[in-house]
Amino acid sequence: MPTPPPDARDTLILLRPDFLDQGTRWFCPYSAQVRGMLAYYPELADSLEVVEVDFARPRELLAELLGDGGKSLPVLVLHETSPAEVAGVTVAEAQGRRYVDKTIEILRYLAVTRGTSPPH
Numbered sequence: 001m002p003t004p005p006p007d008a009r010d011t012l013i014l015l016r017p018d019f020l021d022q023g024t025r026w027f028c029p030y031s032a033q034v035r036g037m038l039a040y041y042p043e044l045a046d047s048l049e050v051v052e053v054d055f056a057r058p059r060e061l062l063a064e065l066l067g068d069g070g071k072s073l074p075v076l077v078l079h080e081t082s083p084a085e086v087a088g089v090t091v092a093e094a095q096g097r098r099y100v101d102k103t104i105e106i107l108r109y110l111a112v113t114r115g116t117s118p119p120h
């Protein structure tokens, strides 16, 4: 996939590492998997708007984009021009926006649409 212009990128929303929940600092193992794929294939970042948010709910960006500030992360919100049908990936829709919210399917979607190796 050619690198899309900045205003046509998919938005990847992750939990910021060392987020605070009930007085303890954590990292999100699901977000870490996606970060791992971005580390393997640094060129992926050029095709994404990557945003890290805090654990506290409501999560403002999720509320704004998908109307659900309590949604679990990570989430990949697809640009309207991005492919909506990828084998093995369930693309959901909210507020007219399409998104993928299962971590393994986010990895699969990125692999198929960006041309990297897929997750095993």
Ligand SMILES: N[C@@H](CCC(=O)N[C@@H](CS)C(=O)NCC(=O)O)C(=O)O
Binding pocket: 015, 027, 028, 029, 030, 031, 057, 070, 071, 072, 073, 074, 101, 102, 103, 104
């Ligand atoms: N939908 C994800 C699960 C992701 C998940 O459970 N993330 C946690 C953080 S590590 C979360 O956001 N939980 C919801 C919450 O407690 O607000 C998947 O199947 O991969």
